[in-house]
Amino acid sequence: MGGYILRRLLSAVPVLLGITVIVFLIMALIPGDPATAILGSYATPENVARINRELGLDAPLWRQYLIWLGNMLQGDFGQSFALNRPVLDEVLERFGATLILAGTAFVLCSLLGVIAGTISAANQYGWADKAITFTVLLGISIPSFFLGMMMILLFAVRLRWFPVSGMWPIYGARDAAALISHLAMPAIALAVVATGVIARLSRSALLEVLRQDFIRTARAKGVHERSVIWRHALRAAMVSILPVLGIQAGFVLSGAVYIEIVFQWPGIGRMLVDAILRRDILLVQGGVIVVAACYVFFNIIVDVAQSLLDPRIRT
Amino acid sequence: MTGAFFLFSRNRLALVGGIVLCLVVLLVLAAPILPLTDPDVTNTANRYLPPLSEGALLGTDHLGRDLLSRLLWGTRLSLAVGFAAAAIAATIGAAIGVIAGFYGGRLDNVIMRGVDMLMAFPYILLALAIVAALGPGLLNALIAVAAVNVPFFARNIRGITVGLAHKEFVDAARLSGLSRPQIILTEILPNVLPVIVIAMSTTIGWMILETAGLSFLGLGSQPPQADLGSMLGEARAALISHPHTSVVPGVMILIIVMSINLLGDGIRDALDPRLKSGALSRPMAATRVRRQAPAPEPNLEGILTVEGLETEFHVGPRKLRAVGGVSLSVKPGECIGIIGESGSGKSVTALSVTGLVASPPGVITGGAVRYRGDDLIGAPYERLRAVRGREIAYIFQDPLATLHPLYRVGDQLVEAIKAHQKIGTEEARGKAVELLRDVRIPNPERRISDYPHEMSGGMRQRVGIAMALANDPEVIIADEPTTALDVTVQAQILSLLDDLRRSRDLAIIFITHDFGVVAQLCDRVAVMYAGKVVEEGPTKAVLAAPRHPYTARLIACVPELGGGRRRLEAIPGLPPAVDRLPEGCAFAERCNKARSACREGHIPLAQEGDRAVRCLFPEEAPAREAAE
Ligand code: SF4
Numbered sequence: 001m002g003g004y005i006l007r008r009l010l011s012a013v014p015v016l017l018g019i020t021v022i023v024f025l026i027m028a029l030i031p032g033d034p035a036t037a038i039l040g041s042y043a044t045p046e047n048v049a050r051i052n053r054e055l056g057l058d059a060p061l062w063r064q065y066l067i068w069l070g071n072m073l074q075g076d077f078g079q080s081f082a083l084n085r086p087v088l089d090e091v092l093e094r095f096g097a098t099l100i101l102a103g104t105a106f107v108l109c110s111l112l113g114v115i116a117g118t119i120s121a122a123n124q125y126g127w128a129d130k131a132i133t134f135t136v137l138l139g140i141s142i143p144s145f146f147l148g149m150m151m152i153l154l155f156a157v158r159l160r161w162f163p164v165s166g167m168w169p170i171y172g173a174r175d176a177a178a179l180i181s182h183l184a185m186p187a188i189a190l191a192v193v194a195t196g197v198i199a200r201l202s203r204s205a206l207l208e209v210l211r212q213d214f215i216r217t218a219r220a221k222g223v224h225e226r227s228v229i230w231r232h233a234l235r236a237a238m239v240s241i242l243p244v245l246g247i248q249a250g251f252v253l254s255g256a257v258y259i260e261i262v263f264q265w266p267g268i269g270r271m272l273v274d275a276i277l278r279r280d281i282l283l284v285q286g287g288v289i290v291v292a293a294c295y296v297f298f299n300i301i302v303d304v305a306q307s308l309l310d311p312r313i314r315t
Numbered sequence: 316m317t318g319a320f321f322l323f324s325r326n327r328l329a330l331v332g333g334i335v336l337c338l339v340v341l342l343v344l345a346a347p348i349l350p351l352t353d354p355d356v357t358n359t360a361n362r363y364l365p366p367l368s369e370g371a372l373l374g375t376d377h378l379g380r381d382l383l384s385r386l387l388w389g390t391r392l393s394l395a396v397g398f399a400a401a402a403i404a405a406t407i408g409a410a411i412g413v414i415a416g417f418y419g420g421r422l423d424n425v426i427m428r429g430v431d432m433l434m435a436f437p438y439i440l441l442a443l444a445i446v447a448a449l450g451p452g453l454l455n456a457l458i459a460v461a462a463v464n465v466p467f468f469a470r471n472i473r474g475i476t477v478g479l480a481h482k483e484f485v486d487a488a489r490l491s492g493l494s495r496p497q498i499i500l501t502e503i504l505p506n507v508l509p510v511i512v513i514a515m516s517t518t519i520g521w522m523i524l525e526t527a528g529l530s531f532l533g534l535g536s537q538p539p540q541a542d543l544g545s546m547l548g549e550a551r552a553a554l555i556s557h558p559h560t561s562v563v564p565g566v567m568i569l570i571i572v573m574s575i576n577l578l579g580d581g582i583r584d585a586l587d588p589r590l591k592s593g594a595l596s597r598p599m600a601a602t603r604v605r606r607q608a609p610a611p612e613p614n615l616e617g618i619l620t621v622e623g624l625e626t627e628f629h630v631g632p633r634k635l636r637a638v639g640g641v642s643l644s645v646k647p648g649e650c651i652g653i654i655g656e657s658g659s660g661k662s663v664t665a666l667s668v669t670g671l672v673a674s675p676p677g678v679i680t681g682g683a684v685r686y687r688g689d690d691l692i693g694a695p696y697e698r699l700r701a702v703r704g705r706e707i708a709y710i711f712q713d714p715l716a717t718l719h720p721l722y723r724v725g726d727q728l729v730e731a732i733k734a735h736q737k738i739g740t741e742e743a744r745g746k747a748v749e750l751l752r753d754v755r756i757p758n759p760e761r762r763i764s765d766y767p768h769e770m771s772g773g774m775r776q777r778v779g780i781a782m783a784l785a786n787d788p789e790v791i792i793a794d795e796p797t798t799a800l801d802v803t804v805q806a807q808i809l810s811l812l813d814d815l816r817r818s819r820d821l822a823i824i825f826i827t828h829d830f831g832v833v834a835q836l837c838d839r840v841a842v843m844y845a846g847k848v849v850e851e852g853p854t855k856a857v858l859a860a861p862r863h864p865y866t867a868r869l870i871a872c873v874p875e876l877g878g879g880r881r882r883l884e885a886i887p888g889l890p891p892a893v894d895r896l897p898e899g900c901a902f903a904e905r906c907n908k909a910r911s912a913c914r915e916g917h918i919p920l921a922q923e924g925d926r927a928v929r930c931l932f933p934e935e936a937p938a939r940e941a942a943e
Contacts, residue, residue, distance in 0.1 A: 018432035022441075029448045124597040137580075141573035143524055145531050146547060146565035149554055157555050164555075210597045211673065213716040220671055220711075221731040221782065222704030225600040225696070235721055254439035258528055262551070272440075273532050276447045284447040288440050295437050310721060311766045 004307055008300050019292045020072070023285055024065050030281070047081065077286035082278045087286035091268065095290060097167055098267035100179075102249075102256045104187040109194035109252065110245050114234070116195070117202025117241075122229045124207065132199065139196035144255050148189040148262035155185060165264035186263040190255050194248040201244045205237040212236070239310050246302035250295055329581020335574040343391040351384040355539045363557045376546075376560045377553055385541060386563055392542040394571070396457050397523030403461040404522070405515045408468020413507065415469070416476025417499055427473065433466040442525065446534045453526075453542065456535035460525045468514060475510050479503055516582055520575035527568055543568050601670035602626075603678045604693040610683035617644030618822050619668070619707065619790045624682035624692075626660075626667045629675065636896065637663040639846035640682065642920075643824070645790065650816055650823040652837035652854065654830060654869070660846040661826045665792045669703045670694075686790070705735040708783035712795040714775035718767040724778045725763030731785040750781040754811060773804035780811065790822045797832065809835050830870055834858060842866045845901035852926035862926065862933040864906050900930070908932050 071078070077087035120132040156164040162185050168174045169182075209215065210233050218232045219225075257269030264270075268287050275283040307313050358379035366374040366382075373382040415426040433441065445459035479485060480503070488498045529535040530544030541549070543564045550560035611623045626638040638660040645651045653661045666672045668684050669691065684691045686706060691699065711717040719727055728747035729740060736743070744763070751759035754777040767775055776796060783791055793812065797805040813836055816823050825837055833840050833854060840857050842850040842865065850863040861867040897903060899914040906913070913931055920929045 015432065015435050018428075019435060022432060022436070023444060026444050026448050029445075121597060137573065137576060141520070141576050142569050143527060143531075143547075143565065143572070145528065146561075146568060149547075149551060149561050149565065152554065153558055207597050213711065213713070214719045215598070216666075216671055216673075217709075217711060217717040217782075218719070219600065220669070220703055220709040221785075222700050222702075222734045223730060224700060224734070227730075228600070232719055236719065239721070250437040253437040257439055257443070258531065261532060272443055272447075273534065276443065276534060277451065279447075279450075281447060284444065288436075288444045291440055292436050296435055299435075312720065312768055 001307075005300075005304055008303055012296050012300055015296055016293055019296070020069055020289060021065070023289055023292075024068060027281065027285055028061065072289070077289075078282040080275070080280055080283040082275070082280040082283070087283050088290075090271065090283065091286045091290050094266065094268040094271045094287075095294070097265060098253075098256050098260070098269060098291075100167075101183065101186055101190065101259065101265055101267055102252050104183055105190035105194070105256075106249055106252050108187060109191040109198055109248065112191070113195040113198025113248075114202045114238075114241060116199040118206055118229065118234055118237075120199065120203045121206035121210065121233075129203075132203075136196040136199050139192045140200075142192070143258075144189055144193055145258040145262050147192060148186065148259055151185050151189055152262070165262075167266055186259045186265055189262070190252060190259045193255060194252050197251070198241070198244060198248055202237065202241050205240045206233055208240075209233045209236045235309075239306070242302060242306050242309065246299050249298055249302075253291060253295060326581040326584060328577050329584075332574040332577025332581065335570065336578060339390065339571060339574070340394065343387050343394065346384075346387040346391055349387070351387065352381040354380060354384040354388045354541070356380060363553070363560070366559050366563075373563050374559050376550065377557075382560065382563050385546060386543075386567060389541050389543045389546050389564060390567055390571070392453075392536065392540070393523055393527055393544065393568070396453065396526045396542060397519055400457050400461040400464070400522045400526060401515050401519040403457075404464035404518075405468050405511050407461070408465040409472045409507065409511050411465065411469040412472030412474075413476050413499055413503055416473040417480050417495070417503060419477070419480070423473075426469070430466040430469050433463070434470075436463075438463055439525070439528070442529065443534075446529065451534040451537065453530070453536035453540065456526055456529040459529065460522055464518060464522065467518065468511070471514055472507055472511065475507050476503060479506055513582065516575075517579045520572040520579065523575070524568070524572055596675045598673035598675070601696055601699050602667065602672040602674040604670075605678050606681050606693065608681060610690055610692065613683070613685055613688065615642060615644040617646045617649075618687060619824075620644040620683075620685045621664065621668065622683045622685070624664060624667055624684065625680045626663050626672055627678050627680050629678055637677075637846055638667065639896075641843070641846070641848055642682075643841055643848070645822040645824055647789065647822050648816065648820045649839070650813075650825055650837045652833040652840040653824065653826045653843055654828060654833055654840060655843035656828060659843040661843045662794050664843070665709075665794050665824060665826050667692075668792060669707055669709075670699050671703075671709070701735070704731060704783075704788065705786045706788055707790040707792060708786070708788040710776075710779050710783045710791060710793040710796045713799045714779040715767060715772070715799075717779065718775060720767055723764050723766055724770070728763070728778070728782055728785060731782050735786045746785075747781075750784055751778070753784065753815075754778075754781045755807075756781075772800055773807065776800060776804075776808055777811070780808070780815075784815065784819075787819070788821070790824070791816075792824045792826070794826045795828070798827070798829075805832075812836065830858070830872075842869065845896060847901065847929065848920060848927075849902065849929045850927065851920075856926060860934075862928040863902075863930045864908055864934060865902050867934050 075088055077091070079085070080087050080090055083090055116132050116136070120129045123129045152164055155161045163169065163182055167179070167182050169178050172178065206229075210229075214236070215228060215233055218228045223232070256265075256267060257273065259265065260267040260269040261273060268291060272284055272287050274280075275287070358375070361375050361379040362377055364375040364379075366372065368374055373386060376382055376385065411426060411430075415423040441463045442456075442459040445462055446455055449455040449458065485498060485502050488502050493501070526535060527542065527544030527547070530542050531548040533545070533548055536542045536545045538545070538549075546564040547561060547568075550557075550564065554561050613620065613622065615622060621641060621643040624638055624641045625636070628635040628637055641660070641664050643651065643653070643664075653664065655661045663672055663677070667677075667679055670679070672679070679692055682692065686702060691702060694702075718724065722730075725744065725747050728750060729743040732738070732743040732746055733740070738746075748759045748763055751762060756762055756774060756777050762770070762774070767778070770778065776799075779796065783793075791812075796812075797808050800808065809832065812823065812825075815821060823836075825833070827833060837854050839852065840854045841848045842857075842863065844865050850857065850861065850866045852862075857866060858870060861870055897914065899916055900906070900909070900918050903909040903913045910932070918929055918931060920927050
């Protein structure tokens with residue numbers, strides 16, 4: 001087991017390097033004088049000189065990349081000119097808020113999606129299946145930002161169940177209750193699409209498994225249908241559901257950008273959009289790399305979970 | 316066109332999706348000729364008019380612009396951008412995929428590595444990075460959305476191209492001297508095109524959503540130009556005071572994406588052959604029962620009796636009669652063999668006993684199955700469940716497929732025990748070890764924590780037998796339990812079953828296609844052909860003097876009894892398809908004694924002492940009247 005985790009971690013190294021190469025190349029796309037583009041409206045002569053020195057912009061491209069990578073490995077992601085603070089500090093601070101939001105949404109969509117998909121498969125063509133299938137279709141068709149806005153109208157403005165936006169109350173204690181009441185709507189709005197996708201795939205994964213011989217064996221043993229579905233079939237189906245959860249984690253992380261804008265959540269998505277609009281390129285670059293790296297590690301966790309679930313792939 | 320027609324006739328929701336989408340497209344195409352006010356003309360005097368106002372059907376926005384007009388023009392833009400992004404992503408992705416898949420080797424490796432890298436990014440992050448580099452703007456947003464979808468297409472199309480690259484027609488083209496680009500254009504491309512179209516239809520809704528999303532964030536279309544996303548983005552500031560300005564574009568996005576999804580699902584379903592055949596249906600907890608007539612009166616003796624059992628498979632309009640009126644019985648301590656070719660209905664008969672025939676498509680349409688006099692056909696689920704494994708237990712063929720691959724064998728045994736006995740897990744575990752010992756598995760304390768894939772075929776089958784014994788059942792139905800095993804292991808398993816039957820007074824129904832196995836184990840044998848019993852009697856008597864020509868041929872195929880596996884397929888010809896059973900004797904086609912009388916009407920199973928045969932002209936039989 002330990003060996004497997006180690007090998008999986010090592011295999012992440014080229015992926016992480018690839019990510020930095022891609023981000024570097026995209027940034028190299030910026031037309032015109034890079035230093036001026038990176039600095040945007042902050043392009044004072046001193047700043048331009050500093051950027052040119054930091055990035056070694058007179059060197060060939062591969063040298064530039066190595067310098068840039070070396071700096072990042074030492075924790076130096078550069079300086080945000082708009083915020084006038086180190087990129088890494090800002091990114092890590094914002095990323096915490098995003099993790100709370102996306103993590104909650106991910107737990108929600110995984111649980112609800114798998115449960116809904118299982119109920120749907122167990123009652124194939126029954127009314128529960130039809131109701132779930134239709135709800136899922138609605139869920140994957142509605143833009144999450146629109147859903148979020150409508151939730152604000154209904155639950156925050158009309159019913160006053162939840163605060164309109166933000167992560168913490170402006171006045172009052174920053175305790176768990178306050179966080180949960182602020183978190184509820186954005187987390188749900190963010191989870192809806194992924195819930196739909198997961199429910200769909202869980203349903204077909206279960207239908208696939210339910211036709212297999214070992215399900216018939218379980219029934220022949222006299223095992224109750226409830227545990228035939230929820231123990232035998234679901235466990236086997238999880239082998240193909242888990243990778244989907246890994247992929248959906250990426251979509252949840254992506255969708256957080258919209259939800260953070262709609263609900264004024266102080267996360268990294270909002271930071272990225274603001275940074276793009278202000279042309280604060282180094283901040284964008286740092287944010288993208290940190291989030292992507294985090295996603296790579298999350299997928300390692302999924303793989304390890306997969307190997308725990310399926311003894312056949314453990315070596 | 317006919318394809319589309321079939322699609323729509325089957326799937327009404329896809330039809331609705333298609334119609335709605337067409338309406339929307341027509342409406343926005345007509346936008347330039349409709350009597351609309353200019354979408355960009357501001358009129359601050361008329362800000363935030365509510366819907367249904369005079370001169371503004373959907374009201375106006377924060378600058379007093381007509382929302383209906385803006386909606387139509389915005390939809391036009393959103394659709395165009397979405398389609399363009401999909402087309403660009405499909406073209407570039409497909410080109411990359413075809414080249415990687417066709418050329419293979421190093422090039423393939425390098426390209427696919429790159430694709431994997433791109434896919435390691437959370438989707439929108441990559442789009443944001445591209446927009447950050449190129450700067451906000453609708454064209455740049457389009458490029459970003461298309462770019463992040465390229466890997467998806469590349470990977471899909473590559474997979475298909477790899478499959479095609481080794482087909483005969485491609486080889487033929489190569490031999491005829493065509494260059495590789497020529498082959499790609501003339502042979503590969505026409506074959507991947509449909510796949511590209513399908514992939515596009517499933518992603519286009521997504522791309523419309525994504526470009527709308529970038530515009531919503533202010534990174535896409537810039538004012539005064541507006542697509543649906545930027546309309547929503549601008550309206551957000553007035554969400555609480557004037558919600559209609561948000562609702563109008565939001566609902567439009569929902570309608571478009573939903574109808575595209577409906578249509579895409581319909582197309583996918585129509586192209587999936589498994590849906591048509593019903594192969595994606597989930598088997599229910601018990602086989603469906605639709606008896607055409609009341610259960611027959613009991614007239615057989617035994618702990619388990621099957622009388623006049625009829626089981627059909629309903630596949631669409633076709634009705635396949637797998638079991639056509641089978642009667643059998645078994646007493647405690649007795650072993651009865653059911654022998655027949657695959658498709659003769661022997662397994663379906665066995666599975667029908669406790670309602671284990673996959674349903675749909677299986678339906679039990681007649682007969683009775685009595686356990687201790689109690690009819691199990693149509694019994695409530697709880698009754699069936701109490702019988703399954705507790706009174707009547709099964710041993711299946713190929714335990715690698717019939718044992719759960721992800722649970723340790725011990726846990727599966729414990730589960731079998733606890734399904735019927737109210738005891739603690741520790742106690743059940745002790746019993747499980749005992750069971751493994753009973754079926755002569757060495758080292759049971761250790762093997763109990765093995766996974767099925769860690770055991771040998773023979774050991775796995777022993778686990779299957781142990782599981783069947785877990786609750787001391789009265790009847791065991793063994794469905795070809797030794798077919799997957801080699802000869803020595805097979806002999807061991809058979810002698811194990813024989814010992815167990817004697818020591819526990821078990822009634823065994825043993826299903827096989829091997830007369831050798833029957834001779835070793837069974838007291839009586841029933842020969843099945845095309846869903847019916849054609850001969851029945853004590854094993855010795857049947858083997859010594861088969862009456863039915865089919866039985867005689869089966870036995871002739873087994874030169875040495877018990878000498879391992881012998882396939883029945885050695886008989887020339889095939890059994891008839893069960894949905895096209897001929898009149899009269901089903902074996903007539905392959906029988907060298909067949910006469911015209913054989914093909915006229917039903918032939919009953921004629922009882923004679925302890926033997927029975929379904930034949931007008933049985934072998935070596937005293938002359939009998941043909942009629943009756
Ligand atoms: S009934 Fe006629 S065709 Fe059928 S097995 Fe007997 S002899 Fe052959």
